[in-house]
Amino acid sequence: MKKSCVIGWPIAHSRSPLIHNHWLAKHKIAGSYERVAVEPQHLESFLKNLAANGFVGCNVTLPHKETALAAVDHCDESVKAIGALNTVYVRNSETYATSTDGEGFLQNLLAHVPDFDPAGKNITLLGAGGSAKAIIECLLRAKVKSITVVNRTFSRAQDLQRTFGPKIIPADIVNLHLNLCDVLINTTSQGMAGQAPLEIDLSSLPTAAIVADIVYVPLITPFLRQAEARGHRTVPGLGMLLHQAVRGFELWFGVKPEVTPELYDLIAHDIDPDFKP
Numbered sequence: 001m002k003k004s005c006v007i008g009w010p011i012a013h014s015r016s017p018l019i020h021n022h023w024l025a026k027h028k029i030a031g032s033y034e035r036v037a038v039e040p041q042h043l044e045s046f047l048k049n050l051a052a053n054g055f056v057g058c059n060v061t062l063p064h065k066e067t068a069l070a071a072v073d074h075c076d077e078s079v080k081a082i083g084a085l086n087t088v089y090v091r092n093s094e095t096y097a098t099s100t101d102g103e104g105f106l107q108n109l110l111a112h113v114p115d116f117d118p119a120g121k122n123i124t125l126l127g128a129g130g131s132a133k134a135i136i137e138c139l140l141r142a143k144v145k146s147i148t149v150v151n152r153t154f155s156r157a158q159d160l161q162r163t164f165g166p167k168i169i170p171a172d173i174v175n176l177h178l179n180l181c182d183v184l185i186n187t188t189s190q191g192m193a194g195q196a197p198l199e200i201d202l203s204s205l206p207t208a209a210i211v212a213d214i215v216y217v218p219l220i221t222p223f224l225r226q227a228e229a230r231g232h233r234t235v236p237g238l239g240m241l242l243h244q245a246v247r248g249f250e251l252w253f254g255v256k257p258e259v260t261p262e263l264y265d266l267i268a269h270d271i272d273p274d275f276k277p
């Protein structure tokens with residue numbers, strides 16, 4: 001029986017087991033996917049012994065996404081660019097790392113706006129943390145024209161320009177001009193349940209612009225409601241969580257699963273028991 005897991009510290013909140021066990025049942029695969037709490041001081045030995053302990057791979061979440069790089073045998077180009085990983089898989093007893101968050105974001109965007117072509121687009125991205133890096137790396141590969149990065153700590157937006165090059169334009173939220181923006185993305189934790197809401201003036205944003213939020217608790221954030229009320233096409237964050245899981249499942253279990261409405265409803269209901277499809 002093939003087994004995989006998600007590791008983090010703490011890990012009790014992770015919804016990844018719900019997603020992967022849904023796919024395992026759907027594809028009638030004799031496999032398992034569990035949560036494993038791994039303390040930071042045990043991360044290296046856990047990953048070094050992954051294959052020996054019978055795992056075909058694992059997901060890696062906070063606080064290990066960056067420190068895990070030193071404990072795997074091979075990192076792909078996206079992991080090297082971002083400096084973080086979220087998926088590890090085993091081949092010939094060696095560990096390989098990739099990052100699927102950026103692709104998960106893009107696939108979710110395409111699921112909501114199927115005719116969207118990233119090439120040549122101007123992106124405005126709020127936030128400069130781990131998920132921002134993964135999304136930037138993916139959007140640059142998809143040949144966007146520019147990515148304006150707005151962050152509370154301005155120096156972190158400047159760091160992203162140093163890392164990813166001149167298409168990254170650090171900007172200040174005060175006097176932010178959105179008139180050339182094709183896609184506005186929130187990657188900050190503002191608007192998440194228990195956090196301060198994201199407050200932004202959208203009056204200069206063209207109506208044709210797409211507005212995405214990667215926060216998925218609540219399922220529809222106040223920021224997305226504000227954008228919907230102005231007539232924008234909106235992209236909620238839960239789909240990113242589901243789409244980023246596809247690649248790991250395929251690498252571990254050899255079947256490419258689908259993100260279906262049935263899966264969306266299952267996880268949405270877990271997040272919000274009042275959720276109605």
Ligand SMILES: NC(=O)c1ccc[n+]([C@@H]2O[C@H](COP(=O)([O-])OP(=O)(O)OC[C@H]3O[C@@H](n4cnc5c(N)ncnc54)[C@H](OP(=O)(O)O)[C@@H]3O)[C@@H](O)[C@H]2O)c1
Nearest residue numbers: 127128129130131132152153187188189192214237240241
């Ligand atoms: N949908 C998905 O699959 C998915 C995947 C990953 C993450 N997420 C969600 O995305 C959010 C960010 O995750 P992350 O891993 O990128 O976090 P992170 O690395 O800790 O970065 C957090 C970002 O939010 C900014 N921020 C936090 N509080 C703020 C505030 N009060 N005002 C202004 N800016 C604030 C930080 O700015 P500073 O640099 O100034 O601190 C930073 O840019 C979380 O809510 C997470 O749950 C969703």
